[in-house]
Amino acid sequence: MNLPPFRIERYYERYEFTTRYMLSSSDCESRSIGDLLDLEPDARDRMLGLRLGYTESAGAPDLRRAIAAAYDTIDPDEVVVATCAEEAIFLVYHALLGPGDRALVETPCYESALQLARSTGAEVAEWHRAFVQGWAYDLDALGRRLTPGTRLLYVNQPHNPTGTLMGASTFESLIGMVQERGIRLFSDEVYRGLEYAPGDRLPAACDRDRRAVSLGSVSKSYGLPGLRIGWIASHDEALRRRVIDLKHYTTICASAPSEALAALALSHGPELLDRNRELVRANLDLLDGFLARHAATFDWVRPLAGPIGFPRVTGAGDVDALCARLAAAGVLLLPGSVYEEPDHVRLGFGRANLPEALAVLETALAGSASGPAAGG
């Protein structure tokens, strides 16, 4: 298996823990273990009494129950827990793809969606959406890319890094297209629940198509990435079997304390989502003001869901160099080069300290504009 370095993670490895303000993170404000244990009166005692044995490979039953409750048609047995969504992407691709297969991946995307598909030996093509077209979901272009050999289509709604979300009728057409052609839909839904307008929330793919696989995680919308808990939900038993068989070679089962805390959190899922959605919306209002003041530099398609957006940067020189200067000034943006979109930056607005981070960015940009290193 041949995997190139994961550029997003390499970038964060270098800067995330040494830069004062994180203004590009894709996860929402986190909570402490104490905050989670406060959700239920006997949670502390349950946690202290938890035995640290292996758990079921499919995932602890109470966690699978809490996950299934967020879907319309999924039973707990139709959920497989993974040690984070990243592991699940690895498992699903390796369960479904191999040399001679063809997969289509929506891009730009979270890099592992592309690279882990390639690591199976499959031929991987891109359904590329473009900023100049307003990141439009062009289903005609998609149809042309779904050639007869295509086995799997990966899409990500709400989307990393653009924050876009396809409309409900576009989603239904896409479901129709994969069903007609017998293509497996792998639907990355880790930002689901953070739609700014509740009516924009799309159905989970696994609720609309019996072969589709929905990918979820507590990392993003729920703000609990330190738990490292993700999952897949699908009606397809053979696929779930294959995923568990592979998981026996990766982690066997997830961490017992993480599963218990994730089950507790997801039992209060709507409450956690409401808080993060409100935070994201309030931060987005501040960001709107910032982007209006800096319209000559940043131009974006305003996101519809999730804690990230992906503006194009003009007149500020090389975006990688700009991000390095901003990191030195204490505020971390993610250069679009890690997505093969070198004129863009990823902004993250799910954290409570966004007002301070934005103030530092504004000061740094003013310094950058008047300083000798500003570039053209």
Ligand SMILES: Cc1ncc(COP(=O)(O)O)c(C=O)c1O
């Ligand atoms: C679209 C997408 N899918 C999956 C993941 C992986 O999430 P996890 O932290 O659960 O591994 C990420 C993380 O950034 C992501 O943006």
